[in-house]
Amino acid sequence: MTATTTPPRPRRRIFADLTPLRTSPDYRRLWVGNTVSWVGQAMTTLAISLQVYEITGSSFSVGLVGLFSLVPLLAFGLYGGAIADTVDRRKLGLHSSLGLTVLSVGLAAAALLDYDRVWLLYAVVALQAVCGALNGPARSAMIPRLLPAEQLPAANALNSVTMTSGMMAGPMLGGLAVGWWGYQAAYLIDAVTFIAALYAMWRLPSMAPERGEGTRGRASVMDGLRFLGTRPNIRMTFFSDLAAMVLAQPKALFPAIAVLWYAGDAKTVGLLVAAPAVGALLGGLFSGWQGRIRRHGLAILLSVAAWGLAIAVFGLTRNLWLGLLFLALAGCADTVSMVFRSTMMQAATPDEMRGRLQGVFIVVVAGGPRLGDFLAGTAADLSSPAVAITGGGLACVLVVGLLAARWRGFARYDGRSPQA
CATH class of the missing domain: 1.20.1250.20 (MFS general substrate transporter like domains)
Known part of the structure; x- marks a missing residue:
């Protein structure tokens, strides 16, 4: 008599599904790099606000930081998406991440040289927003190419962990870094954290947009x-x-x-x-x-x-x-x-x-x-x-x-x- 085996029931998950991290090395590197760099960016965001207030003593001037970030983000958000549908998304993500790294290094150099000019901070914030508007659509559009459709909800849940943990840990670590070692410490840490994002982008395969029959080569x-x-x-x-x-x-x-x-x-x-x-x-x-x-x-x-x-x-x-x-x-x-x-x-x-x-x-x-x-x-x-x-x-x-x-x-x- 042959025993009948009952197939195991699928395990009901409670915690975040880590399947995308296990099955796709490319996605895993991208997620780790984004998580690390997100914390660094949050540190820089706090440090810039603190530095602007120290220079000006004005809450209005601190509020302008958000304006200098928002306007380029809105202006270049749609344009950045069109570029991401035209060029190799890997190269766009790599170059925009490199731009963010250079900007953080520039902030650190200015702080080390005691070049405390508020216009420089506003200019860097605006350029960071431009790089972010180019990087975001390219990075997000890569995910469906790295994972099967059934893993996308899990991947987006993991991305939400990246964003919220960065928003919580980044300002706290940024405040400690500024308090102990000065603004340059927060900016240098941010620049170093971008190495993980750059490495992840560099290891990706080419990500040229797939085009349907009859579509134009230039995205509008x-x-x-x-x-x-x-x-x-x-x-x-x-x-x-x-x-x-x-x-x-x-x-x-x-x-x-x-x-x-x-x-x-x-x-x-x-x-x-x-x-x-x-x-x-x-x-x-x-x-x-x-x-x-x-x-x-x-x-x-x-x-x-x-x-x-x-x-x-x-x-x-x-x-x-x-x-x-x-x-x-x-x-x-x-x-x-x-x-x-x-x-x-x-x-x-x-x-x-x-x-x-x-x-x-x-x-x-x-x-x-x-x-x-x-x-x-x-x-x-x-x-x-x-x-x-x-x-x-x-x-x-x-x-x-x-x-x-x-x-x-x-x-x-x-x-x-x-x-x-």
């Missing part, structure tokens, strides 16, 4: 926007993200509510800022379940609605720790949304268009929260922070519901047969 930004206009599912990923980032973005109100609601100070503001990042990091670390989800559009709608609800409830709380909990839940929901939005855009977009749509993604991610800050601040001045935050969260849920009703096919999107 307008062609990318026209393509986006005919792809309702991809458009919905942008619309849903804008609903969250524009309507339910409370960050600009944290200084006010830290005092008004919690009788706190700068440390309280720091906790409020950190809470969504902590939730986002946990969302990435405990992302193993996401690989089993096939209805990516429905997952995006639910996670964006969860963001809006969490922000709305946060606006009703007056207990600090409860408020931090709901901010963390919002950050976790945002990571889930980001994973499936990125996966949908990578899987449902032809390779020849991926760079340009990643450029649109950069513009939305960079511009949406800034517009949200302006809207939240205006609404709070006209009414109150509570009305602005809770009303914004509920407006986010309402708009997502209206979008889902208008484009009903989005909720039925199946990751196994991606259709843009």
